[in-house]
Amino acid sequence: MNNREQTDQNRRDFLKKGAATAVATVAPGVLLHTVEAAPRDEAVSDKVRWGMMIDTSKCADGCDECVQACNEENGLTAYSMPEGADEATWDQQRPKWIRTVKVQDNLTGHVTNLPMMCQHCEHPPCQDVCPTGASFRRADGIVMVDRHTCIGCRYCMMACPYKARSFIHENVDIKPSLAPRGKGCVESCNFCVHRLDNGQTTTACQDACPEKAIIFGDLRDPNSEVSQALAKYPTVQIRADLKLNTGVRYSGV
Amino acid sequence: MLYRIKRGVLSLMLLVMALAITGISQAGPQWKENTNSNAATSGGQCVRETEWMRKNHMALLKHDRDITVHQGIRTVDGSLSECVACHVNTENGSHVPVNAMQGPDGAQFCAGCHAYTGVKLDCFQCHSPVPAE
Numbered sequence: 001m002n003n004r005e006q007t008d009q010n011r012r013d014f015l016k017k018g019a020a021t022a023v024a025t026v027a028p029g030v031l032l033h034t035v036e037a038a039p040r041d042e043a044v045s046d047k048v049r050w051g052m053m054i055d056t057s058k059c060a061d062g063c064d065e066c067v068q069a070c071n072e073e074n075g076l077t078a079y080s081m082p083e084g085a086d087e088a089t090w091d092q093q094r095p096k097w098i099r100t101v102k103v104q105d106n107l108t109g110h111v112t113n114l115p116m117m118c119q120h121c122e123h124p125p126c127q128d129v130c131p132t133g134a135s136f137r138r139a140d141g142i143v144m145v146d147r148h149t150c151i152g153c154r155y156c157m158m159a160c161p162y163k164a165r166s167f168i169h170e171n172v173d174i175k176p177s178l179a180p181r182g183k184g185c186v187e188s189c190n191f192c193v194h195r196l197d198n199g200q201t202t203t204a205c206q207d208a209c210p211e212k213a214i215i216f217g218d219l220r221d222p223n224s225e226v227s228q229a230l231a232k233y234p235t236v237q238i239r240a241d242l243k244l245n246t247g248v249r250y251s252g253v
Numbered sequence: 254m255l256y257r258i259k260r261g262v263l264s265l266m267l268l269v270m271a272l273a274i275t276g277i278s279q280a281g282p283q284w285k286e287n288t289n290s291n292a293a294t295s296g297g298q299c300v301r302e303t304e305w306m307r308k309n310h311m312a313l314l315k316h317d318r319d320i321t322v323h324q325g326i327r328t329v330d331g332s333l334s335e336c337v338a339c340h341v342n343t344e345n346g347s348h349v350p351v352n353a354m355q356g357p358d359g360a361q362f363c364a365g366c367h368a369y370t371g372v373k374l375d376c377f378q379c380h381s382p383v384p385a386e
Binding site: 039040042043044136138140144146147148171174175176177178180182183185193196197 | 384
């Protein structure tokens with residue numbers, strides 16, 4: 001056996017072992033979910049990367065079920081305009097974790113509707129510019145704001161190429177127990193982190209979509225529904241030129 | 254001369270600190286008279302000794318909030334929602350916020366002590382002062 005063959009053999013053995021351990025680690029994880037939806041008691045790791053695939057060909061014009069579900073889940077609607085405020089400005093600055101975007105190809109006239117939220121980049125620009133470390137990427141790929149250390153400077157809002165973040169200008173009417181939020185902080189989609197940490201495996205927008213256009217799951221697990229769908233259908237990252245390796249991928253754009 | 258002044262200032266600071274610490278630990282009896290809570294009446298067990306909690310609850314909360322936010326661990330001792338769930342009062346079938354100055358037996362669990370010691374209470378700008386329904 002020459003050197004080259006020997007290396008290849010070693011590589012094969014290594015891959016085999018790798019595959020065996022991967023199965024072993026996936027199995028207890030699966031068991032954990034089916035037995036009991038228990039709150040997480042150990043730190044998140046990069047063995048999981050949460051991600052999403054959105055099939056925009058299923059998105060109907062005027063549908064905003066995912067936006068409504070997101071608002072309901074995270075308490076975004078419990079926010080009322082102060083007296084004397086300008087209504088247009090207020091409406092523009094209202095917190096939006098998901099925006100509905102309409103894209104038209106001017107040559108063909110083809111219109112695409114898509115939900116746009118935090119893309120959960122592997123290299124998030126919002127994290128790069130944050131002066132306090134409040135904007136961070138969790139080990140399992142969720143990009144979020146630690147509101148305890150956010151000073152409300154809004155650099156991240158300027159840095160985000162997806163316009164995904166909102167600033168809370170006024171006191172909120174209701175403080176949701178699951179997703180605490182308040183005046184003076186920036187916030188954005190966090191893949192319903194309170195659900196994931198309490199053993200659930202779906203997001204509110206995914207559950208609400210009548211067309212099942214949103215598939216959510218673990219990008220690192222080749223058997224997950226989202227990985228299978230990504231392998232099967234052609235998808236793109238929005239602003240792929242920025243090389244951010246987004247966790248949300250779109251098909252049909 | 255300068256040395257003596259410095260020593261004087263230092264001892265004065267120490268005295269003030271000592272007074273502040275005893276002030277907090279002696280808030281105990283008054284706190285019991287002025288407030289009540291589910292925990293005090295039901296004989297529930299706190300995550301630490303009461304004496305320790307009176308002085309150090311803020312450190313525990315701050316430590317564990319970082320663990321929850323950054324590592325996703327939800328089963329921590331210093332869980333504010335658990336504090337609220339145990340220490341909240343009920344009046345006419347609904348919960349009274351733990352940071353309210355009025356309610357059954359006056360100021361509520363958090364408000365009573367924080368008003369007495371003059372320490373601003375920031376948690377409930379974002380967190381719910383009543384348990385989840």
